[in-house]
Amino acid sequence: MNEELITIKEAAARYGVSYDRLRRAAWDGRLETRGTGHARLVPPSEVERFLQAGRGKEAPELPLLRRQDGPLGRIMTVAILKGGTAKTTTTMNLGAAFAERGLRVLLIDNDHQCSLTRTLGIEPAELDPAHTLYGAMQTYMNSRKATLSDVIMSTKSGVDLVPAHIRLSRTDKELQLTSRREYVLQQLLAPVAPLYDIVLIDTMPTNNNLVFNALVAAHEVLIPLEPEPIAIEALALTLDEVQEVRDTGLNPGLRIAGVLLTQVDIRLVVHRDLMDNIRSDFGTELPVFETFIRRSPRFPESQARKQSIFQYDAAGAGATAYRALAEEISRGWQ
Structure with a gap:
């Protein structure tokens, strides 16, 4: 079954965190959401991932971008x-x-x-x-x-x-x-x-x-x-x-x-x-x-x-x- 989607305000209330914190994270891409503007929805698992990641102090280790045939230029x-x-x-x-x-x-x-x-x-x-x-x-x-x-x-x-x-x-x-x-x-x-x-x-x-x-x-x-x-x-x-x-x-x-x-x-x-x-x-x-x-x-x-x-x-x-x-x-x- 597909996971439920909740609003950012509902997520803030459910997990006891600041609404502004989640909203800012959604705007700058740290929290993946669906929809745009004030209609953004988020699955609870994504909120949990974001909150768990926020507990660490080190920068994330990201995969390298692919280069297929030499430099992109x-x-x-x-x-x-x-x-x-x-x-x-x-x-x-x-x-x-x-x-x-x-x-x-x-x-x-x-x-x-x-x-x-x-x-x-x-x-x-x-x-x-x-x-x-x-x-x-x-x-x-x-x-x-x-x-x-x-x-x-x-x-x-x-x-x-x-x-x-x-x-x-x-x-x-x-x-x-x-x-x-x-x-x-x-x-x-x-x-x-x-x-x-x-x-x-x-x-x-x-x-x-x-x-x-x-x-x-x-x-x-x-x-x-x-x-x-x-x-x-x-x-x-x-x-x-x-x-x-x-x-x-x-x-x-x-x-x-x-x-x-x-x-x-x-x-x-x-x-x-x-x-x-x-x-x-x-x-x-x-x-x-x-x-x-x-x-x-x-x-x-x-x-x-x-x-x-x-x-x-x-x-x-x-x-x-x-x-x-x-x-x-x-x-x-x-």
Whole structure:
């Protein structure tokens, strides 16, 4: 016989736990449920599994993602035309989540603010500009030689990195004077991407040639979105830019992997309402990840220590959420 299904509120009462605890676990994928929104149902055995797992302090040991014919060679750009949406946090920790699953990961810091580079424990001011993304782009624009492999660095977070340099701020204007300027990053990645399973490109919150390059080079785009009214406007602008890349023929196959809700405070009514609205308004035409990332002091704490969330708090809710996101994304590749 099929196991009974109960509501999350009924499960909380039956097992004597907080309703909010179970609801948050359902939202970020730690508790498997059926249905959506307020109609989520869960079998009692799944609640028992979740509660039992929560008693442990160690991070879960997950199976490796399968690689059938060598590296996957996926390229994903993390982009939205707004700051403060956890683009860098997501690029770093999603990359670390994939690395934990046995994939070879390359991160590219495509932002002259160099936040990703610093977060991974590398000080841009101490780097030779020639050994950064800036240098590789300069070499290609001057000689059409792809030298990205020469600037790749390993990190303690288990991912490789193409670091940024503040001089990238000059590159946008220089690209404007370069023929086939939209394809520079694509050409740099051509010999490198096949060596990796996933390449993640961090971008700045600006509509410029560097961001356009990142969209042209990618197979797919991940859009991190905080549940705030002003962020919806930024989402619309980002979707327009993606459509422009498609319509102009620069990258007609560019797909949206999904919208990732970030910096969520489930206690706030405005966040809960906007999350439901985004899922209902965009869910049929625009993929919205079931996984979401809650606001947590663990993220800035880990970044202050130059660590991924997996190094800093491997068994915590933040690492759990990014594991769930990596799993959700990888299902779309199969």
